[in-house]
Amino acid sequence: MSGRDAGARPAQDTARPARRRGRPASADRAEAGKAARDRILASARAEFAERGYDKASIRSIARGAEVDPALVHHYFGTKEQVFEAAAEVSFAPAAEGLGRLAPHGPDGLGEELVRFFLGVWENPASRAPLLAVVRSALSNETAARIFRRMVTRQLMARVARRLDAPDRELRVELAAAQMVGVAIMRYVLGIEPLASADPEDLVARLSPAVQHHLAGPAGPAGEQPRGG
Amino acid sequence: MSGRDAGARPAQDTARPARRRGRPASADRAEAGKAARDRILASARAEFAERGYDKASIRSIARGAEVDPALVHHYFGTKEQVFEAAAEVSFAPAAEGLGRLAPHGPDGLGEELVRFFLGVWENPASRAPLLAVVRSALSNETAARIFRRMVTRQLMARVARRLDAPDRELRVELAAAQMVGVAIMRYVLGIEPLASADPEDLVARLSPAVQHHLAGPAGPAGEQPRGG
Numbered sequence: 445m446s447g448r449d450a451g452a453r454p455a456q457d458t459a460r461p462a463r464r465r466g467r468p469a470s471a472d473r474a475e476a477g478k479a480a481r482d483r484i485l486a487s488a489r490a491e492f493a494e495r496g497y498d499k500a501s502i503r504s505i506a507r508g509a510e511v512d513p514a515l516v517h518h519y520f521g522t523k524e525q526v527f528e529a530a531a532e533v534s535f536a537p538a539a540e541g542l543g544r545l546a547p548h549g550p551d552g553l554g555e556e557l558v559r560f561f562l563g564v565w566e567n568p569a570s571r572a573p574l575l576a577v578v579r580s581a582l583s584n585e586t587a588a589r590i591f592r593r594m595v596t597r598q599l600m601a602r603v604a605r606r607l608d609a610p611d612r613e614l615r616v617e618l619a620a621a622q623m624v625g626v627a628i629m630r631y632v633l634g635i636e637p638l639a640s641a642d643p644e645d646l647v648a649r650l651s652p653a654v655q656h657h658l659a660g661p662a663g664p665a666g667e668q669p670r671g672g
Numbered sequence: 673m674s675g676r677d678a679g680a681r682p683a684q685d686t687a688r689p690a691r692r693r694g695r696p697a698s699a700d701r702a703e704a705g706k707a708a709r710d711r712i713l714a715s716a717r718a719e720f721a722e723r724g725y726d727k728a729s730i731r732s733i734a735r736g737a738e739v740d741p742a743l744v745h746h747y748f749g750t751k752e753q754v755f756e757a758a759a760e761v762s763f764a765p766a767a768e769g770l771g772r773l774a775p776h777g778p779d780g781l782g783e784e785l786v787r788f789f790l791g792v793w794e795n796p797a798s799r800a801p802l803l804a805v806v807r808s809a810l811s812n813e814t815a816a817r818i819f820r821r822m823v824t825r826q827l828m829a830r831v832a833r834r835l836d837a838p839d840r841e842l843r844v845e846l847a848a849a850q851m852v853g854v855a856i857m858r859y860v861l862g863i864e865p866l867a868s869a870d871p872e873d874l875v876a877r878l879s880p881a882v883q884h885h886l887a888g889p890a891g892p893a894g895e896q897p898r899g900g
Contacts, residue, residue, distance in 0.1 A: 650846065
């Protein structure tokens with residue numbers, strides 16, 4: 445409790461927190477440092493969400509966290525690195541959720557993924573931060589690069605691991621494209637009737653398409669893909 | 673030729689073009705007006721593409737067209753209305769193309785649409801302006817509203833007309849979501865291997881998923897959708 449109170453004070457204070465009896469000074473400093481770091485991260489996520497990558501500034505992130513801008517640089521480095529750390533927090537629930545999916549093969553994977561994806565996006569607590577990262581990625585090349593790396597390594601790679609096909613990365617990306625498109629049209633653009641469709645109806649309609657990408661033939665029934 | 677030359681001059685000149693023998697003054701004025709309008713539209717499309725909806729300004733659009741800002745307001749109204757007119761030009765090839773698709777039922781419609789969609793996006797001349805509109809729509813609520821109306825009325829309604837099902841709007845939107853997701857991941861974010869995949873390979877992989885949305889069962893094989 446007292447540690448959290450100390451952490452809520454400006455950085456000038458937290459850099460030298462009041463020493464508590466029976467505790468080494470280094471432990472207090474480490475705790476205060478972690479509290480300041482957490483405040484900066486929370487402020488960064490709010491700043492990127494509100495203003496997007498382009499308009500966000502280290503100065504404003506520092507102000508929101510009640511620390512000196514130098515401390516933001518000290519903990520995170522450049523604006524790009526602050527964005528990456530903030531995006532990682534926003535992606536964490538999705539990445540952890542994908543890690544928890546049943547470790548079986550592709551059977552039923554389509555429905556499992558659609559259900560998981562809609563679950564993350566239907567929940568405003570996980571939707572808002574993801575939306576913020578997506579918006580930044582679509583309007584700024586630096587943010588796009590970080591987003592691309594994060595989606596590829598932390599989300600899609602976890603799904604690809606469950607497939608055996610040599611073209612598994614492409615399969616997962618086409619499945620992801622279906623869900624990304626739904627997220628954009630339903631949650632970002634609010635296109636009706638998709639925006640108001642019942643989630644269970646969407647699970648039923650989307651699962652076969654996603655399953656097709658993950659485990660179906662690579663071309664139309666009875667045909668080989670012409671290009672590859 | 674001389675009409676186009678006159679049109680390339682600043683608006684102050686084009687407002688009173690040199691009268692040509694045997695032609696009523698009103699015809700010259702109408703031609704000069706159309707030339708100025710076209711220049712404004714071209715400048716607006718470049719401005720929105722380069723700076724996005726938020727940062728674009730009527731002043732800068734007027735400067736690009738070598739006219740007075742008042743003339744931009746005269747022809748188009750507000751910045752929102754300029755954006756709408758510019759977006760309409762960018763959407764025209766897609767809307768016209770969809771209008772030209774064979775007027776048969778849903779058989780083979782999936783492949784036809786995927787092929788058409790990739791054709792529009794693979795061509796840099798039609799891709800760049802669409803990308804600009806999409807970027808503006810994803811970062812600004814006013815642009816999103818215009819984009820939503822345009823996509824719904826000019827693109828998706830043309831496809832829905834070819835289906836007979838009561839849920840045809842939702843079907844077309846889920847099919848569109850698949851292609852929107854591919855456009856975002858392939859052309860905006862450049863996620864590999866999707867970004868470099870052969871277009872014919874993509875046609876073969878995407879068509880069954882799109883066809884499923886347009887004409888397949890509304891739930892997984894043998895099941896009714898649970899939600900509706």
